[in-house]
Amino acid sequence: MATMYGQQESIYNLIPQEEVKQEKQARYTSKFRGNVKVEEKTKKTSSKTMGPAKVELKKPEEFHKKHSKEPQLPPKTKFSYPDEETKRPAVPKRDEKPLMGLKSNKNFVNTNAVENIMSVPKKPAANFVDTVNGATHPLTPSGLMPKYVKKKGYGEVPTYLQQRNEEVQRAQEEYDEYIKEHYRRGAMKCLTEEERKAIMDGLKKNWEEIHHQYQGLSVVTDTAPKKARKERMEAEMKQLERDIELLEKHKVIYISNH
Amino acid sequence: MGDQQRKAVNGGEENNSDDIDRLELMSTIGFNGSSQGSLSVHPDRNHIVYPLGNTVIVENLNSKKQDFLQGHTNTVTCVTISRSGRFIASGQQTHMGFKAMIIVWDYEKRSVHCKLDLHKVKVQDLAFSPNDLYLVSLGGQDDGAIVIWDVMKKEAVCGSEAAVKSAGTTYCVAAANQSDFLFFSGGERTLRVWDLDVENRKIRPTDVSLGQLKRIVKSIVVAPEDDYFYCATTTGDILRIIASTKMLSCYGPKKDLFGMGVTSLVLVKDGTFLLGTGDGTVAHAKFIDDKFKVIKKKKIDKAGHITSLTLRGQGHQFFVGTSNSHIYRFNFSEFTYEMIRTCHYEEVNDIAFPKGCSELFVTSSKNDIRVWETASCKELMRINVPNMECHAVCIMPDGKSIVSAWNDNKIRSFLPQSGKLLYEIADAHNKAVTALAVTSNNKRIISGGGEGQVRVWDIFPREQKLRQTLKEHKGVVAFVRVNHSDTECVSASTDGTCIIWDLHKFVRSQVVFANTLFRCVCYSAEQSQIITCGTDRKIAYWQAGDSSQIREVEGSKGGAINAMDMSSDGSNFVTGGDDALIKVWDYVNGVVTSIGVGHCSEIKRLRICPHQKYIISVSKDGAIFRWKYPSNCSL
Numbered sequence: 043m044a045t046m047y048g049q050q051e052s053i054y055n056l057i058p059q060e061e062v063k064q065e066k067q068a069r070y071t072s073k074f075r076g077n078v079k080v081e082e083k084t085k086k087t088s089s090k091t092m093g094p095a096k097v098e099l100k101k102p103e104e105f106h107k108k109h110s111k112e113p114q115l116p117p118k119t120k121f122s123y124p125d126e127e128t129k130r131p132a133v134p135k136r137d138e139k140p141l142m143g144l145k146s147n148k149n150f151v152n153t154n155a156v157e158n159i160m161s162v163p164k165k166p167a168a169n170f171v172d173t174v175n176g177a178t179h180p181l182t183p184s185g186l187m188p189k190y191v192k193k194k195g196y197g198e199v200p201t202y203l204q205q206r207n208e209e210v211q212r213a214q215e216e217y218d219e220y221i222k223e224h225y226r227r228g229a230m231k232c233l234t235e236e237e238r239k240a241i242m243d244g245l246k247k248n249w250e251e252i253h254h255q256y257q258g259l260s261v262v263t264d265t266a267p268k269k270a271r272k273e274r275m276e277a278e279m280k281q282l283e284r285d286i287e288l289l290e291k292h293k294v295i296y297i298s299n300h
Numbered sequence: 301m302g303d304q305q306r307k308a309v310n311g312g313e314e315n316n317s318d319d320i321d322r323l324e325l326m327s328t329i330g331f332n333g334s335s336q337g338s339l340s341v342h343p344d345r346n347h348i349v350y351p352l353g354n355t356v357i358v359e360n361l362n363s364k365k366q367d368f369l370q371g372h373t374n375t376v377t378c379v380t381i382s383r384s385g386r387f388i389a390s391g392q393q394t395h396m397g398f399k400a401m402i403i404v405w406d407y408e409k410r411s412v413h414c415k416l417d418l419h420k421v422k423v424q425d426l427a428f429s430p431n432d433l434y435l436v437s438l439g440g441q442d443d444g445a446i447v448i449w450d451v452m453k454k455e456a457v458c459g460s461e462a463a464v465k466s467a468g469t470t471y472c473v474a475a476a477n478q479s480d481f482l483f484f485s486g487g488e489r490t491l492r493v494w495d496l497d498v499e500n501r502k503i504r505p506t507d508v509s510l511g512q513l514k515r516i517v518k519s520i521v522v523a524p525e526d527d528y529f530y531c532a533t534t535t536g537d538i539l540r541i542i543a544s545t546k547m548l549s550c551y552g553p554k555k556d557l558f559g560m561g562v563t564s565l566v567l568v569k570d571g572t573f574l575l576g577t578g579d580g581t582v583a584h585a586k587f588i589d590d591k592f593k594v595i596k597k598k599k600i601d602k603a604g605h606i607t608s609l610t611l612r613g614q615g616h617q618f619f620v621g622t623s624n625s626h627i628y629r630f631n632f633s634e635f636t637y638e639m640i641r642t643c644h645y646e647e648v649n650d651i652a653f654p655k656g657c658s659e660l661f662v663t664s665s666k667n668d669i670r671v672w673e674t675a676s677c678k679e680l681m682r683i684n685v686p687n688m689e690c691h692a693v694c695i696m697p698d699g700k701s702i703v704s705a706w707n708d709n710k711i712r713s714f715l716p717q718s719g720k721l722l723y724e725i726a727d728a729h730n731k732a733v734t735a736l737a738v739t740s741n742n743k744r745i746i747s748g749g750g751e752g753q754v755r756v757w758d759i760f761p762r763e764q765k766l767r768q769t770l771k772e773h774k775g776v777v778a779f780v781r782v783n784h785s786d787t788e789c790v791s792a793s794t795d796g797t798c799i800i801w802d803l804h805k806f807v808r809s810q811v812v813f814a815n816t817l818f819r820c821v822c823y824s825a826e827q828s829q830i831i832t833c834g835t836d837r838k839i840a841y842w843q844a845g846d847s848s849q850i851r852e853v854e855g856s857k858g859g860a861i862n863a864m865d866m867s868s869d870g871s872n873f874v875t876g877g878d879d880a881l882i883k884v885w886d887y888v889n890g891v892v893t894s895i896g897v898g899h900c901s902e903i904k905r906l907r908i909c910p911h912q913k914y915i916i917s918v919s920k921d922g923a924i925f926r927w928k929y930p931s932n933c934s935l
Contacts, residue, residue: 053671
């Protein structure tokens with residue numbers, strides 16, 4: 043007994059073993075959880091602030107009738123087997139007697155001959171032969187005949203792609219428009235030709251007026267006011283000349299926003 | 301060894317220890333549970349304080365960090381904490397005719413606040429007054445005095461005989477909860493209330509009249525308002541005394557007294573109390589209208605006496621210390637307990653590691669053999685043999701049995717997992733089996749006895765045969781060691797000889813003589829040399845071939861070298877002895893490379909673990925220390 047124990051026991055078994063913890067799988071959570079949460083919340087308090095939805099009431103004559111909420115079933119049909127029409131007639135019964143003594147006057151020889159003469163010859167089946175022994179196979183499903191090439195609309199861009207391309211193009215155009223608009227809005231104002239001309243004419247007219255007055259000045263500038271007036275007019279005319287020159291020199295003129 | 305001598309040794313070591321590494325102490329297993337009230341919880345609720353040998357240990361309950369308060373020269377007998385938690389006072393015992401010291405420690409600094417030296421031989425009990433002003437100390441049987449100390453001035457206020465001449469020993473002292481000038485003492489046929497008169501430096505006793513009742517009081521606790529005090533008696537009942545009139549109010553239980561006396565008592569907030577008894581029962585009880593009623597009761601098996609009960613905080617949890625050095629943690633509301641610590645309560649005699657395994661070790665002591673897990677210091681298994689002392693323990697190299705040598709002349713072998721007895725060899729020696737070794741083929745035991753014989757036993761599955769008796773030694777065989785190849789063994793004896801025996805011819809091959817009591821012997825790594833140690837404090841190297849001495853070095857300045865072990869690579873060896881120091885030596889140069897300071901009493905045995913990671917050392921006070929093997933020594 044003791045030795046039996048001795049074979050089993052060992053001091054090395056007393057060494058505490060570290061317990062290996064089995065990794066648990068992550069707990070299952072439904073992928074609909076988020077939706078459910080949201081839905082529950084929205085449905086629960088749907089009529090909290092505004093009260094129940096205002097719905098038009100039914101007319102008195104459309105009162106709730108019996109069985110009206112039950113599902114409408116299709117009308118009953120008599121059962122028939124699907125092969126009833128193609129079925130051969132029933133075997134004659136025991137006591138049934140065939141019609142006897144019926145005789146046709148039809149000349150089968152003639153009619154057959156006439157039918158055959160009159161008949162349009164049968165078109166041979168489109169087959170292809172692949173071995174020397176002459177094994178034939180139908181040609182159509184074999185893929186040797188061009189089939190899809192002859193299909194209607196072959197090689198055309200499919201409509202859905204067309205639509206899409208159109209959409210893309212339209213979007214691109216809209217975008218370009220928008221960008222252009224944006225730049226235009228941000229850009230400086232450009233003087234048109236008419237405006238330029240108008241300004242130039244106005245300036246020239248002013249110059250002529252001042253020049254006319256200038257010519258009419260007295261020859262002797264003996265007093266201070268006279269001198270001041272002459273100098274002022276000279277300065278104004280110079281300024282106008284400079285402006286006219288500027289406008290004449292540049293065809294395109296932008297006006298700064300600031 | 302004398303206390304003075306020990307101090308000198310420690311001083312000497314400190315001077316030349318600058319270039320020597322300190323061994324890192326990894327953990328200790330030890331608790332001196334036999335003294336009354338030894339375990340206590342600090343008022344900060346996170347630390348427990350308990351004595352171990354001549355040390356007081358402050359341990360954090362959460363982090364398990366231990367602080368050692370060292371200063372006593374002999375076994376600490378009592379420890380008490382002041383109510384604020386600022387001071388810890390501990391008293392010791394000493395040899396007959398010497399004075400026993402009380403040390404008051406500063407808790408925060410973990411340092412000595414003052415040393416108080418007045419009592420003779422033993423300090424029995426200590427108590428702080430409620431505001432930490434005074435410390436009351438009670439001397440032991442040979443002293444019989446009560447002394448009041450001023451804690452701040454660090455001097456005695458006054459003293460008096462604890463009891464009248466006709467009374468017996470006084471066992472316990474307690475301070476009041478409100479007044480700093482009121483104390484209580486109790487013992488054999490004495491129960492006194494003391495009033496302190498500081499101006500006149502006097503304490504005045506008043507005897508409590510118990511009428512016809514004769515009791516021996518072991519513990520006193522005082523009610524929070526100082527109106528009553530409660531006495532635990534060896535009879536197994538509790539006395540309630542009115543403090544103002546010094547009259548017995550009531551006592552109980554009148555029937556079904558607690559077995560083996562009430563040994564410890566503590567009051568809970570709501571006026572009920574917890575008590576521990578000599579048979580290991582912990583009970584929650586109260587007095588209702590002068591009638592004693594037990595509310596809850598729980599008996600702990602094999603715990604010994606309950607020597608200390610201490611509440612953590614208000615008492616939702618409390619700790620129980622027992623004489624068998626167990627510490628239990630109780631849940632107050634559910635009254636359930638769990639053991640949080642256990643250790644040897646007698647001196648540990650031997651350590652053994654399984655072959656090639658550092659995770660476990662086995663220690664042997666009086667009454668039991670225990671298997672410990674090295675890293676966590678947890679007890680894994682215990683083999684009890686009541687009233688017997690195990691001198692030596694070995695584990696068979698295959699790990700299938702633990703062989704042990706006992707003082708009832710038997711060699712017992714146990715199964716290592718169930719702890720069942722596998723076989724025993726009765727009358728293996730005439731005067732106790734003192735040393736034991738096993739061979740590496742698991743088939744032979746070599747034992748040494750108190751009468752000086754070395755015997756070789758052949759072990760078979762169903763029988764154990766005495767192969768040979770080797771009669772050469774004249775004294776106790778202290779140690780036996782077998783060489784690696786099982787061809788010879790060496791035995792060390794207290795008659796001053798070490799003998800190398802041939803295990804084929806069973807004759808003496810070499811003998812070594814020295815004027816010492818040999819304690820331990822080791823083979824060198826090549827088995828060509830042996831090193832010995834003994835009470836002459838010398839470590840001697842000998843040639844195994846011709847028994848000539850190669851070298852002799854001084855192993856210790858203080859005391860005998862009791863234990864020695866060689867590292868498995870043979871480059872170092874470790875010694876330990878009565879000076880309570882662990883020394884790691886370089887084998888080739890014969891110099892100390894590291895020193896381990898921490899043991900509280902004489903080191904009895906030490907071992908290096910097979911993987912050279914730890915050094916395990918055991919001492920006379922039952923403590924087991926685990927040290928980190930110095931990294932500069934290992935490969």
